Amino acid sequence: MSNATEQAVFNPKLRRRVDEGSGVNQVECNLVEAITLTLAQEMDRDERVVCLGEDVGLNGGVFRATDGLQARFGDQRVFDTPLSESGIMGTAVGLAMGGMRPIPEIQFEGFMGPAYDQLVNHAARYRTRSRGAITIPMVVRVPVGGGIHAPELHSDSPEAIYAHQPGLKVVMPCTPYDAKGLLAAALEDPDPVLFFEPKRVYRLPTRDWIPEDRYTIPIGQAKVVTEGDSVTVISWGASVYQCLEAMDQLPEDISVEMIDMRTISPIDKDTIIASVQKTGRCVIVHEAPKTAGMGAELATILQEHCFLYLKAPVQRVAGFDTIMPYYKLELEYLPNAKRVAEAITQVMAY
């Protein structure tokens, strides 16, 4: 175990091992544990990093993402704030101006509303507004998406809103490995990064073994989850798992190239264009309402750059253009494996 890691060992309850082949220290964790671990390591590494948000201190966050951080780093590094999202976002902007590296948490994506103005009209604009004299390095952590039987406004997927905002980066990992690497990269980034955490897969039944030492995954790189040549399926967040499930429902001869965007903005055009130039067919899957969602942007990029390669129109499997319903109906709203499989079948049959 390296020195850095020793310092960073945080959650002693997690199982650890050294990978025989590579000699890499590994830790077994789920997505939310990967986030907690990374936060601890980053706070350890850089004392400018502070966490702030509602209930992130003693209580460790409503999802336990900041569990134990205040105990370890003290109440001058991890702040329970007043119930005030604009306050959280706006003071985080100020903290960044004052030389800190704040990690504000918004408790649920539905509560980004009050913080919208400070995020898009200040955080995202300061670099260009001041021609580089003032910059806002901060990582806004937000649990996102549906499927956990939560109350209203606890299940939305607003990523397209923020992808339309120049000056912001938007990330949404769906595995512990990606979460750890992308969160570290986000904290290195000199610009504001919106870090969406798909709460439905915070605690996937299985844990993954991931490297314990610090590593980064570049923001803006999609991941080819499975290679294939019949059809490209693009998704991000919790929906990736519905897509993987859908693949099991398809006939053997359909070979899916599954892409997890991981970063929503900036878009990794190269990866998706290369894939669709190969497969000629594409299905995009996301939880947010279809209209003016990210599926539209990706489909448009594909028709712009793969026009002569496309054998069928790009298809979108998305949330309906309705408000995300209360939980009795939420599973009808969210794209499921059947809907994905059906769209793939259709696009193959075209």
Added chain:
Amino acid sequence: MSNATEQAVFNPKLRRRVDEGSGVNQVECNLVEAITLTLAQEMDRDERVVCLGEDVGLNGGVFRATDGLQARFGDQRVFDTPLSESGIMGTAVGLAMGGMRPIPEIQFEGFMGPAYDQLVNHAARYRTRSRGAITIPMVVRVPVGGGIHAPELHSDSPEAIYAHQPGLKVVMPCTPYDAKGLLAAALEDPDPVLFFEPKRVYRLPTRDWIPEDRYTIPIGQAKVVTEGDSVTVISWGASVYQCLEAMDQLPEDISVEMIDMRTISPIDKDTIIASVQKTGRCVIVHEAPKTAGMGAELATILQEHCFLYLKAPVQRVAGFDTIMPYYKLELEYLPNAKRVAEAITQVMAY
């Protein structure tokens, strides 16, 4: 002149005539005058209609859109509010619940930020949240877009943000005729309508003769401005005029079908699909940043429904994916006739 019209005659400075052929009362006005006139007529017609916003009273609004309304209808119909956009939007929601038909004005689109939460998380959601028991009939008026050499945050085009929000309707007329008919329709609508007014064409050099009596234009219907069969050009707001200007720069043999969306949400799919199935080519023009803008949604709809008709990829001429610059550079940012013409040429040459 009908009785209703007589009551409604509002701005005596406007020229009036009776159209010889149709016998219709006409009035000559620009876009902002058309709005003021309509507001006066609607307030006259329905005493539940009230206007509220910053400086909308005695001062008549910073663009004079509510000029004279307080003098005519009194200070219990037209309210100067505190400087507080969430307050304006949130009390408007309450006024609507209490049986009024509020017309909140947000002074510039850049100041919708603080009102975002009340608009998308309340106004847009109440019908579905309460299964119809509570509805929010209101028209949110907002000057929008660039090109008037204004300070920062006075020149943005956030229509895509709101088009992604189920429960809202989004309208953006660019002629006096459409403004009058759509505003009257918006006030009839039982749901919240976001009424964007392209400030760059508030006072186009020419005034139009439009019917003075009340009429409505259905929300959700695009307008074919010029018919053509070489290429479809789709736009809305002030950009429509840049498109028209571009048409003059094209060779004679390119016949453009120009479509003004007028309504951004819900989208008039039928009109654009029919046009592109005819022309096989399409250029979409808007001021907002390209990525995840409305151009993406329209282009995606077209590739979904005109796949076998398309002779070239749909092209987007939009704002760059940067923050709208301060005014020294704003005309470089905004799509201009040259950029539109060039895209048309490209799409024709494909």
Added chain:
Amino acid sequence: MPIRTAYTAKIDYLQIMDENGVLDEKLAKDTLTDAEVLELYQYMCRCRALDETAFKLQRSGRMGTYPQNKGQEAAAIGSGYAAKRGVDWLVPCYRENAALWMHGLPMHYVLLHWMGDERGNQIPEGVRMTPLCIPIGTQMLHATGISWAMKLRKEPAVAITYFGDGATSEGDFHEAMNFASTFQTPTVFFCQNNHWAISVPRESQMNSETVAQKALAYGMPTVQVDGNDLLAVYKVSKEAIERARAGGGPSFIEAVTYRLADHTTADDARRYRDPKEVEAWQGKDPVIRLRKYLTAKGLWSDEKQTALDEAAKTMVTEVVRAAEGIAKPPLADIFDYTYATVPAELETQKRTMRTHSLGQNPEQVGLQTEWTS
């Protein structure tokens, strides 16, 4: 330093019945009669019973997250009783069940809401209230707007809005207070200061000695009251409501109370709360206090309590049965209630139950619910 005083203020605190159920007779005059107290006491007991059952429903997986109202019944009832049913508007957060029921909301609606069913918000005709509000601190603006509408329409109706201590940190609180004060709307701002906003204690939420002083910013009448004292809550609420009705504008009430349960069923307050604090507040329980009073006055007995508990149990069973008897909403609802008229694209989505363009029949897409267009 001063060359003159620009402003002075003073805020009162009111308690009428102490923790042992002992009345200050003078202050109690012209508040509630003993008959009323007796009736409201029984109402509170029934609410408490349903609240405890709701908790168990969540624990046994029959309901989603639920925020218990336990300990705050006097604040809800005392103020709710001061408002006119069917005339005044209630604009609640989610710890005022008792007031909502009193004003005509069928009791099972609240359960339905927490069971993830929007029909729990489908306020019946003639009942004047807004649904439970999830985004904290946002509903007060609606109360200001509604009461403003009442004023404009010349209806002698008031809106009373409920919110927690935490909610007063939101910008919308400030804007709602300022609009109400500026336009002198008939609004009553009723803060249930239960000392906690999830895990954040009031002292970390704000640095002011009282919540009540927040109203000074708006030049608004303001008072602090023992929120577990039914009579005191009633008295200050009645005054505020009637002042508003008479054109005297808005008021602020800080009801000092305590959340005796966890924040919601998703929370475990033992992580952050000293059990001694909870214990101390259990001694101030508004229900126990009333029972002591009524017993001392000879108006209540153990037998009566047993009978009431039985009746409450029966009622709760019926309410739960009503809520659980309601099947999933029809899927069509999510499309039909987005707008008054379903737009073309939404109609297609509803018909096909898909968002991709290459359509077929809806059954293929794996619905859980029976599909009817």
Added chain:
Amino acid sequence: MPIRTAYTAKIDYLQIMDENGVLDEKLAKDTLTDAEVLELYQYMCRCRALDETAFKLQRSGRMGTYPQNKGQEAAAIGSGYAAKRGVDWLVPCYRENAALWMHGLPMHYVLLHWMGDERGNQIPEGVRMTPLCIPIGTQMLHATGISWAMKLRKEPAVAITYFGDGATSEGDFHEAMNFASTFQTPTVFFCQNNHWAISVPRESQMNSETVAQKALAYGMPTVQVDGNDLLAVYKVSKEAIERARAGGGPSFIEAVTYRLADHTTADDARRYRDPKEVEAWQGKDPVIRLRKYLTAKGLWSDEKQTALDEAAKTMVTEVVRAAEGIAKPPLADIFDYTYATVPAELETQKRTMRTHSLGQNPEQVGLQTEWTS
């Protein structure tokens, strides 16, 4: 009714030099020396001269919308002078030019800003301030955050933030005050109550007697001061700043002043403002007041004024020349300053100057500016 008093408050108003330039000697002790007053007076005159020229630049089409600072110079300078240059942070709105210049912002930057050029916001290294803020009421949160950072970093630095009476209606004002108070950050909230927010008078903006009382909501030290009285402004600012520096937390200052000009050059205040009111306030002009004082003291004369006016004219000419001498920003800037590193798509847009996918060379698209990648 009360059974006890829960809270009391009292707010002071301070004036040291009256409208005729007469000092209250006792109060004036330990504020500014006559030498300082003399220097600051001349500073104010120069600022006024530039302000008036800025107005004319707009009128003659050489600049966009401009908000005149006229009448509010004492508030800006008195408070700015109390802050340590290069140490304390200034977080302004747009009527504090004088303070910004004093703290090291090149004077032509403000003109550049209003000429539609972001480089007017490119605060030089070592100058501690944020740019002019267009969205009203939002910058105070940054001041709270910045000063919070100072506290965490154990730097003995304070942030003073400026905003108007209108700005106090925004929710962000409330949240900034509450965070500052809760975390006891070294922040000074300086409200320039100039009685108007565009066309809305202070009395329609709020229903409170003073703006100062808004700070009571947060248990924050608060004071009202004659904002046209340089000495009084200096004194209360100094106290607030040094208290903050010493760990005493945030303070609020209401500077009672007046906007002697239109809201901006896009406005015509005659539509909504009684000329008599303006006239009355002209008599309280902070510049005239100081001149009276200095003249009475034998420290100033008409000759000195003429010389100063001349010098100011020269300076203004130079500042205007500096601003106008700066050509349009390079087009590449809008791409290069969106992120630290230009993402691939933006690089393409920059290279081709187009957003459509069928690309060619940039000159074809009708740029106004010379194009360099």
